[in-house]
Amino acid sequence: MHVIILGAPGSGKGTQSAEITKRFSLKHLSTGDMLRAEINSGSELGLAAKAVMDEGNLVSDDIILGMVAEQLKNSEKGMLFDGFPRTIAQAEGLDKLLAEEKSEISHVIELDIDTEEIVERMLARGRDDDNEDTIRNRLAVFNKQTAPLIEYYRSQNKLSTVLGSGTVEEIFARIEKVLSA
Ligand code: AP5
Numbered sequence: 702m703h704v705i706i707l708g709a710p711g712s713g714k715g716t717q718s719a720e721i722t723k724r725f726s727l728k729h730l731s732t733g734d735m736l737r738a739e740i741n742s743g744s745e746l747g748l749a750a751k752a753v754m755d756e757g758n759l760v761s762d763d764i765i766l767g768m769v770a771e772q773l774k775n776s777e778k779g780m781l782f783d784g785f786p787r788t789i790a791q792a793e794g795l796d797k798l799l800a801e802e803k804s805e806i807s808h809v810i811e812l813d814i815d816t817e818e819i820v821e822r823m824l825a826r827g828r829d830d831d832n833e834d835t836i837r838n839r840l841a842v843f844n845k846q847t848a849p850l851i852e853y854y855r856s857q858n859k860l861s862t863v864l865g866s867g868t869v870e871e872i873f874a875r876i877e878k879v880l881s882a
Pocket residue numbers: 708709710711712713714715716717732733734736753754755757758759760761765783784785786787791822823825826839865866867868869872
């Protein structure tokens with residue numbers, strides 16, 4: 702089983718991923734976490750990515766697909782994709798990578814949550830890219846480049862939309878119901 706968790710910046714993808722991977726024995730693949738690890742390691746890729754991430758823009762599809770392909774090569778387990786794919790090109794690239802292994806995405810969980818609640822959550826956290834200007838741009842980038850994926854997966858009958866507000870436990874219970882069905 703391969704699952705995608707899709708949602709705006711700050712919608713709770715990372716938080717719910719921790720619960721989902723435990724419950725369904727999936728491997729967590731967060732492209733944001735992978736990029737932050739590159740930044741911390743001081744690599745050239747990290748340096749280039751940091752400038753893009755600090756603005757709240759997207760790192761190039763080629764770099765992202767290259768990183769993901771590397772991870773898929775080394776994994777026997779079902780995956781939980783968090784923060785990836787983020788563009789139609791990434792989604793098509795992922796479909797191709799999985800098809801090479803005679804596999805495919807089983808479910809896409811969309812976290813649906815109000816913008817103002819998201820901004821409050823992120824300002825309270827305070828990651829490097831959690832200042833008001835960058836957050837607004839991340840949300841705009843999401844609406845323009847990532848939101849089209851909702852239709853992409855709906856047309857494949859893979860999309861389930863889950864209400865993303867409430868406690869962590871309440872939201873997880875909604876997701877668990879979808880993935881157990
Ligand atoms: P990424 O790391 O993916 O960040 P994001 O999508 O902006 O989302 P966040 O990680 O901020 O939020 P989340 O949805 O995981 O929510 P969380 O659980 O943390 O990407 C960062 C950047 O990397 C991008 O802008 C881009 O530049 C680049 N990048 C990454 N992937 C890429 C790709 N595929 N292509 C191109 N570029 C890419 O929750 C948020 C906060 O809310 C936390 O403090 C949490 O504790 C709190 N919270 C969570 N749930 C609840 C709840 N139920 N109630 C109250 N608070 C809650």
